Amino acid sequence: MNARILDGRAVAAATLERVRDEVTRFAAAHGRPPVLATVLAGDDPAPQTHVRTRTGRGAAVGVTTRRVDLPASVSTVDVVARVRELSADPDVDGILVQHPLPAHVDERTVFEAIDPAKDVDGATHASFGAMASGTPGFTPATAGGIMALLDAYEVRLAYRQAVVIGRGPIGRPTGMLLLARDATVTYCHSRTIDLAAHVAEADVVVAAVGRPGLVRGKWVKQGAVVVDAGHLDDAGNAGDVEYAVAAERASLITPVPGGVGPMTVATLLAQTARAARERTS
Numbered sequence: 001m002n003a004r005i006l007d008g009r010a011v012a013a014a015t016l017e018r019v020r021d022e023v024t025r026f027a028a029a030h031g032r033p034p035v036l037a038t039v040l041a042g043d044d045p046a047p048q049t050h051v052r053t054r055t056g057r058g059a060a061v062g063v064t065t066r067r068v069d070l071p072a073s074v075s076t077v078d079v080v081a082r083v084r085e086l087s088a089d090p091d092v093d094g095i096l097v098q099h100p101l102p103a104h105v106d107e108r109t110v111f112e113a114i115d116p117a118k119d120v121d122g123a124t125h126a127s128f129g130a131m132a133s134g135t136p137g138f139t140p141a142t143a144g145g146i147m148a149l150l151d152a153y154e155v156r157l158a159y160r161q162a163v164v165i166g167r168g169p170i171g172r173p174t175g176m177l178l179l180a181r182d183a184t185v186t187y188c189h190s191r192t193i194d195l196a197a198h199v200a201e202a203d204v205v206v207a208a209v210g211r212p213g214l215v216r217g218k219w220v221k222q223g224a225v226v227v228d229a230g231h232l233d234d235a236g237n238a239g240d241v242e243y244a245v246a247a248e249r250a251s252l253i254t255p256v257p258g259g260v261g262p263m264t265v266a267t268l269l270a271q272t273a274r275a276a277r278e279r280t281s
């Protein structure tokens, strides 16, 4: 293997140290810790695991997580009502609605019930618009985490060709943040002709699809930076990139697990601490 590892665990740990300091200062000044509310509907094991991980990491840095668990049969109206309560609650600083909600629930309507000042996973149109226009706001935690990881390794983005595979909730905002940093961005998706040719041109590849091994290692340009946000719990937590071969060619590459995942949690908690500070200042 030639590539250096983009070590999400190490960078996330350093981020969380800074969050812990900020949280300690906040709690001393306000007599309570920052509070992150997580809304989860249904009992799928994967989202439950994500919520447990966040709760554990949050507790380690002093952020309290308040769980709102709803049955899979919950209606849109009822989820919206719970999110509105959290938006109005002065003791809640951040709100995360766990995607995906059950298929019959109108996820967009639920997201829009989040107070943008508490939108620590960048789910609302207000946050998306702010990000698109380059004004301050909260980014989706995974996209923000990917950028923080690239920055930690001082990856140059200006003048470089970035290829983002996936235009879902992970890929689309990541491409916008890369564009804001002066990369030349191409989005690829399920209707892209010749994905291999696009990847072969890329200085920076971000894969956010959820199809293990979709990105063949031999497509990766020598020296490229490869970020694999994909993971499929059902497939043993496998990423989108054929890791071993890609690592022979890349200069930097994220492992799965241990790359983007820890950065997502760290970014979410950092944004929760920031929301608490900004709401109370």
Ligand code: NAP
Residues within 6 Å of the ligand: 142, 165, 166, 167, 168, 169, 170, 171, 188, 189, 190, 191, 192, 195, 208, 209, 210, 211, 214, 229, 230, 231, 232, 260, 261, 262, 264
């Ligand atoms: P999504 O909404 O399902 O989007 C998947 C995207 O992949 C879509 O844009 C789809 O294209 C594209 N795609 C599907 N098949 C393709 C193919 N054969 N070639 C090229 N593109 C293809 O997924 P998401 O919510 O953005 O999540 C993406 C991945 O990130 C998932 O694996 C998810 O588990 C993972 N994830 C990771 C973290 C983390 O912290 N690491 C957090 C959240 C999610 P169309 O738009 O044309 O359908």
